[in-house]
Amino acid sequence: MERMSNRVMNLSGFLAQTVARFPDEVALAWRDQNWTWSGIHRRVNAMAAALQREYGVGKGDRILVQSQNCNQMLESMFACFQLGAVWVPTNFRQTPDEVAYLAAASGAKGMICGNGFPEHASACRAASSDLAFAIAIGDAPFGEDYDAIIERFEGATVETAPVDHNDPCWFFFTSGTTGRPKAAVLTHGQMAFVITNHLCDLMPATTRLDASLVVAPLSHGAGIHLLTQVARGSKTVLLPGEKLDVAEAWRLVETWQVSNMFTVPTILKLLAEHPSVNERNHSSLRYVIYAGAPMYRTDQVHALKALGPVIVQYFGLGEVTGNITVLPASEHHLEDTDDTRPGTCGYARTGMQISIQDDAGTELEPGMTGEICVIGPAVFAGYYENPEANAKAFRNGWFRTGDLGHMDTAGYLFITGRASDMYISGGSNIYPREIEEKILSHPDISEVAVLGIPDPMWGEVGLAVCVPRDGASPDTDAMIAWIDGKMARYKLPKRFVFWPEMPKSAYGKIAKKLIREELIRRGDLEGPTA
Known part of the structure; x- marks a missing residue:
């Protein structure tokens, strides 16, 4: 039967649903402030109204965001979603020229920029004729202050834009380690699956009683992790500064009874090896999730000894929004035996399928090394205005990760490395x-x-x-x-x-x-x- 509509929930619905259930509970804590869900929702509505009525932002428009982690990052994400606009976050550590390239490549209509990055704002204006406005987080000469705009539009509301499954919501820029970053187009329908899958495979039984500590930039994997917390009404705690302060991180874990966090292997290594890990109570932790790169076995064992059986690994790229494999806490072991499969990054995520293929696209037998390819609802819609990259990334419907590996007969994946790293x-x-x-x-x-x-x-x-x-x-x-x-x-x-x-x-x-x-x-x- 022909499907009449491909409409899905606008991702801003996660916030609206949580506000309805838990309006007065803490949503976000940062430095000496915290915000309730209703407080965050009011600020999101105000910014969405301002973007729509004062700056002409509508469905499909891209909004570049250059900022370190802060409450405005979260708010700008949901304000964009609500309008059907596209959130385009940068990694705040990138140079002005790098961010200017992202502004031009995304065709961003506007920019929300921390007041500590005036050179970035200037470079973006110079690089892109599409950039019509800039909003400053804090006092800055390049745009009106974000919080002043919130005050002007206090109490305003806007209608939530209807969206289809493939309507873009987020441009997730690849890290660009082998060339210029590419904008992976994440969509409302795809991301609803990703959030559900994260909650199912990575941190089951997450509820409003949980708390999450953010130790990585919200522009990438940590931002995806944040969305899962919003969907369940769990509070989010931000580190006070832009640099990782490990002692402060463990203090916050103890203070807020943090139960989950998203990390990358280098950060998890720092957290597990710092003396403060033994000085603070971290018994509340249930899921310390690491991804972004394989973790060396030596570091993995040390983290297990320091934190206990709470570490969870997943493998995935921005283009698949992390959803390729999972190795749950129950399958992390201190001892190496054939049964424990040392070196594996886990098995296929729920609803996803992995294939190890040769250069011709033929699936290889278990134990044979080839390119890791994947299909499933978490795969992105393609790269923005980059048909050449899309042609290289997909073959016979499979997304080609560019990573090499092999699977055993039970479906556990072992990563050998990037194809570009092999010599x-x-x-x-x-x-x-x-x-x-x-x-x-x-x-x-x-x-x-x-x-x-x-x-x-x-x-x-x-x-x-x-x-x-x-x-x-x-x-x-x-x-x-x-x-x-x-x-x-x-x-x-x-x-x-x-x-x-x-x-x-x-x-x-x-x-x-x-x-x-x-x-x-x-x-x-x-x-x-x-």
Whole structure:
């Protein structure tokens, strides 16, 4: 039978439904302030009315948001949703030129910008003729103050825009580690599934009695996690500053009886290794969710010992909004046995299907390495105005992640690494992740990244960039001697370099593009191989 309508709930309905049930309960806490659900809702209505009546924002218009985490970030998200406009958050650590590119690429009509980023506002105006207005969070010369606008439109309401399943609600910019960021189009219908799936697979039984601590930028995965809290009426707690203060994070966990948080492996590593983890009561934690990159086994075991059986892993990209696999807390183990499947990132999320494919799109047998491809309701609608990228991203209906891996016969996925990270040495494919896992088991090494570098004899050989632990002074000869015998010789890195810290992307990930650039800058690519 022909379907007559593809209409779905506007995502702003999550906030409206929660307000109706719990109007006077705390929705958000930040610094020395907190807001009830009804208070947040009034501010969202006021901003939506202002955007519509004063700035002419309507369905489909894009609104760029450059800000560190704050209450206005949450409010701007729902104000955009309510109007049927598209929320386009940046990572606030990006440079003015990087954000200006996002403004132009998204065709943003307006910008909401923290007053600490005047150069970003100026660069965006210069880069995009579509940008008609800017609103400042705080006093700034480039636009009217956000809170002053809220005061002017206090008590105003607007009708919620009707939306179809594929109407865009969020441009989720990829991290751009291999090129310019692309705007992944997230839609109202897709995101309703994602939120349901997060609640089902990652943090079941979440209710209004729960509290969530935000330790990552709301512009990306943490913002998706926030939406799940709104859907269930759980309160959200923001860190007071823009930098991760681990001691303050554990204080807030104790104060607010935090039960869940979203992290990336680098942040979880910092949280688990900081002395304050043993000084604060964190028994309220039920789900410490990590994603964004695979977590090395050494760090995973340490986190389990520090926090207990509460860590949950998922694998997913922005384009699939995190919904590819889940490894629940019950399947994180301290000991490695065949039954515990060490190194797995879990099994397919509810309603999603994974296929390991070769370069021709043929599905491979269990145990064989190929590209991880996925289908299901969480897959995005495509990249905004980028047909070339869309053609590369989809094949026979499958979204191609660009990650390599294999599955076992039970459907558990093991990630080998990014296809772009693989290098060929003496005709053999080398996957850096396996080597990195081994190096990280050395007691003196805190972080590592292995890259392929040119070699006249072998084509490429491995170079390992290592960050020593505090007080340790490992050297190249000792590391080469130590790792010899722990894997096939053709996989062994031929060079080691030691840096005090690892370059990371604006999203807290170890980014090999940045590491390679730093190797070139330092001249470390010019040395002889061992």
